[in-house]
Amino acid sequence: MGATQKMTIFKLCILAGAALVGTMSVAAQAMTPAQTMLGDAPSVPKNIVIMIGDGMGPAYTSAYRYYKDNPDTQEIEQTVFDRLLVGTSSTYPARVSGYVTDSAAAATALATGVKSYNGAISVDINKQTIPTIMEKAKALGLATGVAVTSQINHATPAAFLSHNESRSNYDALAKSYLTTDTDVMLGGGKKYFPVSLIEKFQAKGYQYLSDFNQLDSIKQGKVIGLFANVQLPWAIDDNDKNKLSKMTAKALELLSQHDKGFVLLIEGSLIDWAGHNNDIVTAMGEMEEFANAIEVVEQYIRNNDNTLMLVTADHNTGGLSIGANGEYSWNTSIIRGVQASPDFIANDALIHDDWLARVSLNLGFEPNEDEASQLARARMQGKEVMTTSIKHLIDSRSNTGWTTGGHTGVDVQVFATGPAASLFAGYQDNTDIANKLISLLPKAKSKSQSNK
Incomplete structure (x- = not known):
């Protein structure tokens, strides 16, 4: 095949491709949310x-x-x-x-x-x-x-x-x-x-x-x-x-x-x-x-x-990672069940003696013994540490991950x-x-x- 023939075939391929793209573009535009x-x-x-x-x-x-x-x-x-x-x-x-x-x-x-x-x-x-x-x-x-x-x-x-x-x-x-x-x-x-x-x-x-x-x-x-x-x-x-x-x-x-x-x-x-x-x-x-x-x-x-x-x-x-820790799961019921921000929950816990019951109510679940102990230690260190502890608890229960x-x-x-x-x-x-x-x-x- 000569150089002229190769160039002709190349041009035909370009034209065919352009026609195909044009057809696909028209079809795609016909399905845009705007026109729908x-x-x-x-x-x-x-x-x-x-x-x-x-x-x-x-x-x-x-x-x-x-x-x-x-x-x-x-x-x-x-x-x-x-x-x-x-x-x-x-x-x-x-x-x-x-x-x-x-x-x-x-x-x-x-x-x-x-x-x-x-x-x-x-x-x-x-x-x-x-x-x-x-x-x-x-x-x-x-x-x-x-x-x-x-x-x-x-x-x-x-x-x-x-x-x-x-x-x-x-x-x-x-x-x-x-x-x-x-x-x-x-x-x-x-x-x-x-x-x-x-x-x-x-x-x-x-x-x-x-x-x-x-x-x-x-x-x-x-x-x-x-x-x-x-x-x-x-x-x-x-x-x-x-x-x-x-x-x-x-x-x-x-x-x-x-x-x-x-x-x-x-x-x-x-x-x-x-x-x-x-x-x-x-x-x-x-x-x-x-x-x-x-x-x-x-x-x-x-x-x-x-x-x-x-x-x-x-x-x-x-x-944000939907699923973490090598587990193939993400528990949205935990997230949906929380009634307030961790900021609010932590602040509320600091000002009430019955803090664990109130935390459980706001979280929508009752922390187990180990989780409650972690929260108690965090509470002693102030709002910022308490807020972080609550976020970590929610992440652990829901299997949510973060990288930064x-x-x-x-x-x-x-x-x-x-x-x-x-x-x-x-x-x-x-x-x-x-x-x-x-x-x-x-x-x-x-x-x-x-x-x-």
């Missing part, structure tokens, strides 16, 4: 909702599936994450920080499309500011908002709204929010917003809320709501376990009043914090409320088919529904997610168009 749910939805969204499960690596969504499973049925029921899964994303930061990202670098990538160093708040490796999707949206006349369970000036929301060389500069970040013109800011963080700063927000037309019960009273306009000194309470310990869902619903209600559309960031911030604590019970409580918030947005999209929802994690936290109290470098999942959801199918980098979202913003009008 919405039918003839617009191809480009008017509104974008970005939802980040902080620290929510793949093991968390799998664990949540089994945590929610009905043990009385043969099937393992799907969750909202199973329903909306479209792809995966790598999360590594700029080369200077290696392969394992922190929340600041990851949020910078998701907000700007640019890699930076760990700790960076939407500045590049030379500490120069990078425009964020929120800033671009504002410049185009869209409304913007954030609703989070951490303080609103924590790494993730800060990277979408502001710029700083260090995520730790909380006071400076709080002050910087005055100039962002963000329409809705809901979460924790009273500690960083003194009265003098709040008065400046009010002078700019913001309504200030310090009590969560005030949220229903807001019907329109700009709002800053700070509902805790730092982070909101753990969902499992909160009398109102649906704070993120309610903040999500209110943000959608307020931002929907803007004719040009909006970009909204929702973060289940405390999934990460529970992961850092290696606390499976609290993590599942936070996953539950994040899933509830996703379903709030899903319902909104059913009624507003011009809205895209993109859900992902910024990184994985804790190295920090982050890991594994890829995370991507979930999407609404117009252009198919853009996020398959593998991508976190910067790709940002660039795709930014590409979906309205195009700026030229001067000649503006003058018409």
Whole structure:
């Protein structure tokens, strides 16, 4: 066979492969959650909702599936994450920080499309500011908002709204929010917003809320709501376990009043914090409320088919293992039976003489003699040691494993529904997610168009 024939055959193979890929791509797009749910939805969204499960690596969504499973049925029921899964994303930061990202670098990538160093708040490796999707949206006349369970000036929301060389500069970040013109800011963080700063927000037309019960009273306009000194309470310990869902619903209600559309960031911030604590019970409580918030947005999209929802994690936290110690089992009944966070259970045990009975009641099981002795020794050493002992007991009984109290470098999942959801199918980098979202913003009008 001559060289010309070989080249002809090679080209034919390339063309055939491209045709096959094209056919598969069309078929895959036909099955996207966006088209399944919405039918003839617009191809480009008017509104974008970005939802980040902080620290929510793949093991968390799998664990949540089994945590929610009905043990009385043969099937393992799907969750909202199973329903909306479209792809995966790598999360590594700029080369200077290696392969394992922190929340600041990851949020910078998701907000700007640019890699930076760990700790960076939407500045590049030379500490120069990078425009964020929120800033671009504002410049185009869209409304913007954030609703989070951490303080609103924590790494993730800060990277979408502001710029700083260090995520730790909380006071400076709080002050910087005055100039962002963000329409809705809901979460924790009273500690960083003194009265003098709040008065400046009010002078700019913001309504200030310090009590969560005030949220229903807001019907329109700009709002800053700070509902805790730092982070909101753990969902499992909160009398109102649906704070993120309610903040999500209110943000959608307020931002929907803007004719040009909006970009909204929702973060289940405390999934990460529970992961850092290696606390499976609290993590599942936070996953539950994040899933509830996703379903709030899903319902909104059913009624507003011009809205895209993109859900992902910024990184994985804790190295959660479903099963451990060489045993092929994971006992979700133990986790489901716990009635409060280990933090709460430990604190309660320290202030009551009948502590073991109260611990047993909160755990949903009675510790055996060896376990009770370990708890008694831990109790004598204070709350932190007692909390750790309770977490270890739950892990041992449920066969839950952890590899670290920090982050890991594994890829995370991507979930999407609404117009252009198919853009996020398959593998991508976190910067790709940002660039795709930014590409979906309205195009700026030229001067000649503006003058018409």
